Amino acid sequence: MAEFGKDMRTVKTAEERKNEILDVAEELFAEKGYDNASTNDIIARIGIARGTLYHHFGSKEEILDAIVDRMTREGISQARSIVNDKSLPSLKRLTGVLGSLQVKGSAGNEVMEQMHKPQNALLHQKMQERLINGVVPLIAQLIKEGNESGIFDTKYPNEAAEMIMLYGNIAFDDNENLTPRQKKRKGNAFIYNIEKMLGAKAGSLEKALMRFF
Amino acid sequence: MAEFGKDMRTVKTAEERKNEILDVAEELFAEKGYDNASTNDIIARIGIARGTLYHHFGSKEEILDAIVDRMTREGISQARSIVNDKSLPSLKRLTGVLGSLQVKGSAGNEVMEQMHKPQNALLHQKMQERLINGVVPLIAQLIKEGNESGIFDTKYPNEAAEMIMLYGNIAFDDNENLTPRQKKRKGNAFIYNIEKMLGAKAGSLEKALMRFF
Missing domain, CATH: 1.10.10.60 (Homeodomain-like)
Structure with missing residues (x-):
């Protein structure tokens, strides 16, 4: 072509x-x-x-639906590329995946603002479900690799991945009304909770992830 | 009167x-x-x-809205009574609160089935938000008490409570298509993840909570 x-x-x-x-x-x-x-x-x-x-x-609504659909597919596809790049250690790939899910740019921000309007509740829900279903297996794969290499220690990689992704997706979905200080605390707490849940060394995720919050 | x-x-x-x-x-x-x-x-x-x-x-829709509203208020109020009953140890109160949030009875089941229909996405979202906002501070209070008495060890009680509640509320919201075995595994994993996140002794939550799954 x-x-x-x-x-x-x-x-x-x-x-x-x-x-x-x-x-x-x-x-x-x-x-x-x-x-x-x-x-x-x-x-x-x-x-x-x-x-x-x-x-x-x-209609214009259908265009918005299609934009959301494309953003979701791109987010999952970007996460997949990061996970499959075995040249990076699994810890770096995990932080990369979580970071890649942050909405970027003014177009993304405007779309997310629309998502939070009552009339778009169903579209928002569908988007979150698809993103979660697409990314949870990728995060689970990284946790399993981390278990094998000894940086993580959890009996339930799939469920831990689900908990991280469900919480992360919802808790960081609508934070416009938080101060920078509150955002930083929320990010710190998220990392701390993930580290404990995965049995990771305290601080091992923190350095790599904090640039996203 | x-x-x-x-x-x-x-x-x-x-x-x-x-x-x-x-x-x-x-x-x-x-x-x-x-x-x-x-x-x-x-x-x-x-x-x-x-x-x-x-x-x-x-309309009938308004009646459904009001039923959902009442169920949510009752759920929060029941959770509050459990938390305030200081005669029980905080571990028992935490498991009691998580258990009290399970939907009960055939009326509750029918209402939840309605909640999962596309046209009720907004009502469902509002119900979950209210339940989460009402119950998170209660769970956080119990975690703080557990920190003080030494059964838990976490720097972020509020955020851990939010993660437990957000995940629990969504992950156990619609499990009709799971086999009993899958449900049990999901419940076990949830407890395991909470124990690790809160720094609780392995198995300390499990016995009290498993009857709910």
Whole structure:
């Protein structure tokens, strides 16, 4: 495909077109806010016909759904790459996975703000469930590796992974109203609790993880 | 009030009437299922006018909301009584609180089944948030007492309480599709993880808690 790329610039596959719409929608949601950005703004910026947009997405809500879906898939896929990179020690990979789940950038922030509105409770719940189901096995794998190499000591790697991920995902989901000091304490406590639960040496996770909080 | 009770049987306060409607609605939801029970069934069984019911509740959905609200308040209040009963050791009170949060009876089961339907995602989320906000400080108090008496050893009682409650509430919320063996394992793992996180002696929570799983 790569050698045809330049000549076929204007003929986009359905997948490319969809992603382009989502990219521009993310930009506009971040710039104007979700409520103020319209599908008209999206088609104007891309330069496509209204029918092209509606061929792919039935409404602005569907675009938001698809953005959330893509963010979730990307988060899981990024976590998987980190876990499979055996050149890194398992402790570093665990901290990397937990860090990769933090929402990044202004587009991500605007999407998360929408997620926390009452009318999006179901979408938010679905997103969290998918993220948790995708990432728990990856964290469990790292804990098992850590058990084998002797840095962790737990009889229940799967359930510990579930507890870390469920708690982490919810507890750090909506912290905009915390002061920096409160955020730091919450992060410290999370690491302390994980270390104790996994039977890790006190402080072994702390240094690597604290940059995320 | 008590001495007037018998003479004033038919003149119910708004609070009493509301609770009566909720009691009968719970009965009918358990008997016929939420979808098959109507507001007509409720007024027929109590023997009140339609207007009386609608004076208190605008719809069947509002009745469900109120039942969930009452269950949540009762759960928190029961947990508070257990925590404040200083005649019991803190370990027994902690296991009692976690046990008191299990949904009981066929009315409770029917309500929880409704909670797990997509259209009730927001109600379910609100219920969980209220339960968590109400119970976390109670569990934190018990952990602090345990720290003082030497059975626990944690630097972060509040955050440990939050992690226990958030995970417990979600992980044990919808386990109908698990086999008894899987449920037992999940319960065992939860106890093991709590013991490690709180720095409790291995097995000290297990005996008291396992009857709930």
